[in-house]
Amino acid sequence: MRGSMRILQLLLIMAFIHGSMVYAQEPPPAKVVISKIMFQEVAQNRSFIGTLYYERISYVSSEVSGLVTRIDVSTGDRITKTSPLVHLDTEILEKEIVLHQNQVEQAELSINHSKKNYQRMASLYKKSTIREKDYDDAEFVYQEAVLKKYAAQKTLEKLLIQKRKSVINAPFDGIILEKNVDSGDWVQQGKILISIGSVNDLFIKVPIAETLLKFIFVGQKVPVTINAYNKKLTGTIDNLIPIADPKTKNVFLKIRIPMLEKVAQNMSATVFISTGTPQKLAMIPRDALIKFQGNDFVYTIREKKAAMLPVSIVTYLGNSVGANNAHFTDGLPIIVEGNERLRPGQSVVIVGTN
DSSP, X not given: OHXXXXXXXXXXXXXXXXXXXXXXXXXXXXXXXXXXXEEEEEEEEEEEEEEEEESOEEEEEOXXXXXXXXXXXXXXXXXXXXXXXXXXXXXXXXXXXXXXHHHHHHHHHHHHHHHHHHHHHHHHHHTTOXXXXXXXXXXXXXXHHHHHHXXXXXXXXXXXXXXXXXXXXXXXXXXXXEEOOOTTOEEOTTOEEEEEXXXXXXXXXXXXXXXXXXXXXXXXXXXXXXXXXXXXEEEEEEEEESOOOTTTOXXXXXXXXXXXXXXXXXXXXXXXXXXXXXXXXXXXXXXGOEEETTEEEXXXXXXXXXXXXXXXEXXXXXXXXXXXXXXXXXXXXXXXXXXXXXXXXXXXXXXXXX
């Protein structure tokens, strides 16, 4: 019994020694990429929630009546200017076009025949060998043939225009927002068939306090985040909508953004707007930021080990943030890659610099 207890004690001692050795063994140095702090004069900003909208929307309608034979687009499709959208039936129209083409040819034959007769009568009339009435009748027949050809040509032109307008094309590059027609529908002249939003006129409408207008100017670049899929881009302040909210006195900024795939009118976006005068701030790449207990931090390197520094974000500028913490100095190294699993005091080795 005493021998068994002795063995158990030895096993526990060995396990403790082995565990202590494992615990004391440091992990290998983490490979990291660094960047260096730079200072820049930037204005303080804060985030505002805005709404995406197409400023230019075309409600495409039909200029002629007809039966819809084909639809070339669906809701959400991206189309280019002059792309065919809707086709109307032209079978009867084409028969009428052929008929009036024949009428024009017949009128041409009548003109040639009546012109020769008229010229002959004019020659005889000069010689006083025919009556004036015969001459007048020949002239009338000739002029009537000319007018018939003119009328037939104008009718033919109208029919050709009608045929051309039986294919309804896109007025500009855009996105199909709504489709109100399908094959087999009978459409009347003026009926709205499709609505299109211009891809070159995508904006964000952002409400801000009127007191912030003194920090904003047309053409100013602002950071934008499309909230649906956290896509970051740069917008441009285009103008001010000239009607303020009568209750809140907020004004609405128009922020122009480049065309994006998979966006919808009335989606939300976060826009960072200037709220103060420029100040000198430490510019930190967003890749360097880490979250810990809801606060922002970055890792720097001290004596070849990771050290955590808090970050007080004052402004957002593209892929960087501006911070005003006193511990940031020009040229201070901060880790931008390999910081995801670091812990304070862990050894690091620098493998690159951005």
